Amino acid sequence: MPEPVALPRPRLRVGIIPARRFTLAALANFIDVLRLAADEGDRSRPILCSWRLIAPTLEPVESSCGVAVEPEERLGDPRRFDYVVVAGGLIGGAQQVGSEVTAFLQAAAAAKVPLIGLCTGAFILHRAGLMQGYRCCVSWFHRQDFLDEFEGLIPISDQVFVVDRDRLTCSGGASTAHLAAFLVDRHIGRAAARKSLSIMIMDEAVAAERPQPGLPLDLTASDPLVKRALLWMQQTQDTPLPVSRLAERLGVSRRKLERHFKAALGMTPADAGLRIRLAQVRALLERDGRSVTDIAAETGFCDSSHLIRVFRTVEGVTPEVWRQDRKTRATRLSKTV
Structure with missing residues (x-):
């Protein structure tokens, strides 16, 4: 043998x-x-x-x-x-x-x-x-x-x-x-x-610097009620609940929920929910080639026009311009490494 x-x-x-x-x-x-x-x-x-x-x-x-x-x-x-x-x-x-x-x-x-x-x-x-x-x-x-x-x-x-x-x-x-x-x-x-x-059906290796999908960093809170609300918003981005319905799900009044958000984050629950959804929009724009229409549906906007309008108000440019700008900067960075 x-x-x-x-x-x-x-x-x-x-x-x-x-x-x-x-x-x-x-x-x-x-x-x-x-x-x-x-x-x-x-x-x-x-x-x-x-x-x-x-x-x-x-x-x-x-x-x-x-x-x-x-x-x-x-x-x-x-x-x-x-x-x-x-x-x-x-x-x-x-x-x-x-x-x-x-x-x-x-x-x-x-x-x-x-x-x-x-x-x-x-x-x-x-x-x-x-x-x-x-x-x-x-x-x-x-x-x-x-x-x-x-x-x-x-x-x-x-x-x-x-x-x-x-x-x-x-x-x-x-x-x-x-x-x-x-x-x-x-x-x-x-x-x-x-x-x-x-x-493993993963398209490409992700660099260490790739942002984590999830809550924007300025939305972390120690208030238990706000934390629960933020996690609920994170998990229902495609069909965001009105603030009154969210408060109902959490077992509190709308006024109490808004008061806790004001004290913990200095903003309304609606503003926090929009910030979470826009953070996901940026992550999707940067991570893959999905259309703005698909991203709008995934992040709870009425349609692509609604997303473009809100995104331009916050970022000053359309989602496609923002995506192209990120690609250009990444290309320049890779050439300098």
Whole structure:
């Protein structure tokens, strides 16, 4: 019987720690990019890169949706990896990692192993004292949670991921795939990164500086009622509710809702809702080639004429002129890099 052929050492070796109640989609997106880049076709052999789920014990770790994963190895020596990843999820006590994980992350940092925070993994790295002096990415959805917990620290919530020397953080969701593609591009090659994203039905790699879709940064609020209202607006952009109906859904009077918005944000609920929808319009104009008519329907405007009129009032130009201007600036920037 012929001797088995020894595989070369992977160019990219990643150890991943799933925190209790981690976000399954964020972890799966990250791993699948590595998996698809690791081998020819879709055979999933860890040849060009490898990934291992690690934890203090081999007991299953439950995700935020209830699906559990089983670690493959105990923590051990972090130097066997090129990167150590911590995958976060739900905020609060259930997400806390134990002292063994904290010590492992600190040992990895001391050994100069780069650390990655997926989703709310940035919170875990900060709690371990490993983000001082580093910029970090936090989803707009958890921005206020971060500000409440880490006084004096301002996260970056207008990018999908942030690379600051040997600390890499991302906002979660699909952004974890783009962060993984960044690693694949760096260690294996751009073609492998593009292949992974293409198989995952993602058109192209997204640069770290790409804005997060979601709430404008000036609309974060600590007022619980305003936060609930903003999230409702975010989730119903295509069919925005009148303020009176929104107040009814939230179980308060219109006057009370308007009073809370005035105190928290200095604007009316209607103005906040329009700002959210226009932020989504800008994201769609910048991200893809959809028509203004389609974007108007997706963001709750009566028709393209209505969107053009409102957009020009706010931006001073039409949506198409704004889109072309962004493309021109991006082209100029790429030529200077």
